[in-house]
Amino acid sequence: MASIKDIAKQAGVSISTVSYALNGSDKVTKETAARILQIAAELNHVPHAAARLLKKKKSNLIGIFLTDFSGSFYGDLLQGVKDFLSVKGYDLLVCSGSQSRRLIPEGMIDGAIILDETFSNDELLQYAGQGHKSVVLDRELHHPLINQVLLDNKAGATLAMEFLLEQGHDRIYAVTGPKGSYDANQRLRAVHQVAERSYDVQLIELEGDFSKASGAAAAQRIVEQYDGPAAVLCLNDEMAIGVYGYVRDHSELIIGEHIHLIGFDNIELAQFVQPRLTTVDYSMRKWGALASEQLLKMLAGEPVDNERVYVTLIKGQSVSFNDRNYRLNR
Numbered sequence: 449m450a451s452i453k454d455i456a457k458q459a460g461v462s463i464s465t466v467s468y469a470l471n472g473s474d475k476v477t478k479e480t481a482a483r484i485l486q487i488a489a490e491l492n493h494v495p496h497a498a499a500r501l502l503k504k505k506k507s508n509l510i511g512i513f514l515t516d517f518s519g520s521f522y523g524d525l526l527q528g529v530k531d532f533l534s535v536k537g538y539d540l541l542v543c544s545g546s547q548s549r550r551l552i553p554e555g556m557i558d559g560a561i562i563l564d565e566t567f568s569n570d571e572l573l574q575y576a577g578q579g580h581k582s583v584v585l586d587r588e589l590h591h592p593l594i595n596q597v598l599l600d601n602k603a604g605a606t607l608a609m610e611f612l613l614e615q616g617h618d619r620i621y622a623v624t625g626p627k628g629s630y631d632a633n634q635r636l637r638a639v640h641q642v643a644e645r646s647y648d649v650q651l652i653e654l655e656g657d658f659s660k661a662s663g664a665a666a667a668q669r670i671v672e673q674y675d676g677p678a679a680v681l682c683l684n685d686e687m688a689i690g691v692y693g694y695v696r697d698h699s700e701l702i703i704g705e706h707i708h709l710i711g712f713d714n715i716e717l718a719q720f721v722q723p724r725l726t727t728v729d730y731s732m733r734k735w736g737a738l739a740s741e742q743l744l745k746m747l748a749g750e751p752v753d754n755e756r757v758y759v760t761l762i763k764g765q766s767v768s769f770n771d772r773n774y775r776l777n778r
Contacts (some may be wrong), residue, residue, distance in 0.1 A: 450488070450492060451493075452466045452467060452470070452493075453568070454491060455484060455487050455488050455491060455493060458487050458491070459483060459484050459487050460498065460503075460686045460764060464482070466484055466488075466595075468481075469484035469485060470484070470485070470488065470493075474497060477497045481561065484644040487608060488520060492651055493593075495626045503638050504615045506555060506558060506696065507555075507557055507558055507750050508537060508538050508539060508543070508558065509538065509539050509540075509541055509556070509557045509558060510529075510533055510538050510539070510540055510557060510558060510559055510561065510740070510743065511540075511541045511542075511543050511548075511551050511552070511557040511559075511560045511561070512526065512540060512541070512542055512543065512558070512560070512561040512562075513543045513545065513548065513549070513560060513561070513562050513563065514531055514542065514543070514544050514561070514563050514564055515563070515564045515565050515566060516544060517542075517544065518659065519662055521628075521658075521686070521713060521715060521732075523683070524546075524731075524732035524733050524736070525563075525732040525733070525735060526540070526542060526732060526735030526736065527733055527736065528731075528732060528735060528736025528740070528741050529561065529736035529738075529739065531733070531737065532736070532737040532740040532741060533740050533744075536740075536744055538558070538744070539717045540555060540562055544564070544728060545605055546566070549567070551572075551611060552575050552580050552582075553575060553578060553580065553741070555580075558581075558747055559580070559581045559582060559583070559743045559744075559746065560575075560580070560581075560582040560583075560743075561582065561583050561739050561740070561743060562582055562583070562584045562585065562587075563585040563586050563587065563588060564586070565626070565627075565628040565629055565630065569587065569589055572584065572589060572591075572594065573589070573594075575694065576591045576592075576593040576594050577591075579593070580593065580596055580719050580723065581593045581594075581743065581746045581747060582595075582743070583595045583596070583597055583739045583742050583743045583746075584596055584597075585597055585598065585599075585735070585739060586598075586629070586630040586631065587630050588630075592711075593746070595742045595743070595746060595754060595755075596754040596755070596756075596757055597738050597739045597742055597754070597755045597756075597757065598630075598736070598754075598757070599730060599756070599757050599759065600730075600757060600758050600759050601631050601634035601635045601638065601735040602634060602635075602637070602638040602700035602754050603638075603758070603759055604635065604638075604712060604728035604759040604761075605620070605634075605635040605636070605637075605639050605642075605681075605683075605712070605728070606638050606641075606642055607637035607711070607728060607759070607760075607761040608639075608681055608726075608728055608761060609638070609639055609642035609643065609681065610621055610642060611710070611726070611763070612679040612681065613642070613649065613709060614618065614645055615679070615708060617649070617677065617678070617679040617708065618644040618648055618649055618650060618654070619649070619650045619652070619677075619678050619679070620643070620649060620650070620651055620674075620679045620680075620681060621640050621653075621666070621670055621678060621680045621681065622632065622636065622651060622653050622654070622681050622683070623654045623655075623662070623663060623680065623681070623682040623687050623688075623691070624636055624653055624654070624655055624656050624683055625656055625657065625658045625683045625684060625687075626657050626658055631683075632658070632683050632684075635683045635712065636683065638651075638652040638717070639651070639773020645686045650765075653705065654658040654666040654669060654670070656682065656683065656687045658683070658684045658686055658687060659686055659687065660686050660687065660689055660690035660692070661690060662687055662690065662694070663682055663686065663687030663689065663691045663692075663694070664692075664693060664694040665690075665691040666680075666687070666690075666691060667680075667690065667691040667692075667693075667694035667695050667698075667728065668694060668698070670691070670695075670707070671694070671698065671699045671701060674701060674707075674730065675707070675744065677706060677707075677708070678706075678707055678708070678712070679707070679708040679709075680707055680708070680710070681710045682709070682710065682711050682712065684712050684713050684714075685711035685712060685713045685714065685715045685717070685718045685725065685727055686708055686715070687711070688710065688712075688718070688725055688727070689711070689717060689718065689721060689725070690710030691703075691709055692709060692725070693706075695707060704723040704764070708726075709725065709726065710725075710727060710728075711725050711726070711727040711728070712728040713727065713728065713729075713730075713732075714728065714729035714730070714762060718764060723764055724760070724762075724764035725764050726762065726763050726764040727761075727762055727764070728759050728760070728761055729756070729759060729760050729761070729762045730758065730760070731767040734757065738755055739756065742755060749774045
């Protein structure tokens with residue numbers, strides 16, 4: 449691979465003149481710059497990213513850090529981030545794993561969007577203390593260089609619980625999420641708050657991890673214990689679909705008739721489940737775009753406030769369970 453020195457030698461100019469031309473500086477004439485760029489192309493010169501970054505102190509790269517890439521949750525979120533950044537002249541790096549975090553302190557990205565529970569608060573505060581700016585989607589963290597763009601998890605879980613109570617349910621299964629997940633913990637806290645206000649409701653927690661497999665495992669227990677109408681509130685749609693699949697394939701129970709199922713996130717697959725899954729809806733693309741907008745404002749030195757993404761309840765099954773004497777004839 450040709451170096452700047454090689455280009456300078458062939459062009460008959462100084463190394464600094466080549467550097468100016470490659471970086472679009474107006475310190476060289478257009479004719480000289482065009483000749484240098486042509487020689488660089490002929491020699492297959494590839495600019496050294498780290499060297500350019502040290503010179504410009506800007507990469508035009510934004511990193512989004514995710515815990516993993518499993519399930520169908522992340523697609524719309526990433527698209528929202530990418531669409532907004534591309535209009536503003538930025539590219540997106542999608543990162544996961546501890547080694548990728550070096551991009552932040554090494555300054556290889558201009559800013560970070562964090563949806564990764566494996567980051568500790570202390571680590572993010574340390575990066576902020578070094579001058580690195582970020583937007584967090586998965587925690588409440590207060591620092592001038594950290595902005596929060598959070599889902600209104602409390603409102604979503606409250607809407608779901610109140611809807612089930614309106615349907616007459618007095619026994620509700622809550623399939624939880626990963627213990628380290630901010631969203632899961634906020635949703636579960638709201639579920640408990642509503643249940644505590646309703647003295648005649650039995651709330652049964654079943655452990656989940658946001659995967660379809662954990663939803664199916666929870667459904668197995670529900671089917672084994674079934675003796676009458678029950679509601680199942682899954683703290684995400686992936687688990688709700690796991691519940692649906694297990695009940696359909698391994699029991700005589702019918703979702704929407706014997707079991708009232710609710711999810712959270714309104715992923716695309718939830719729209720094709722029959723009967724239509726009741727779920728908490730919000731725009732993942734808007735969430736991603738808003739996080740990107742906030743981060744770019746911070747990079748430009750503009751003031752920002754913490755933001756919240758609001759939610760609504762999409763109602764699927766409309767069967768009422770107010771008849772407490774209903775039992776499945778098995």
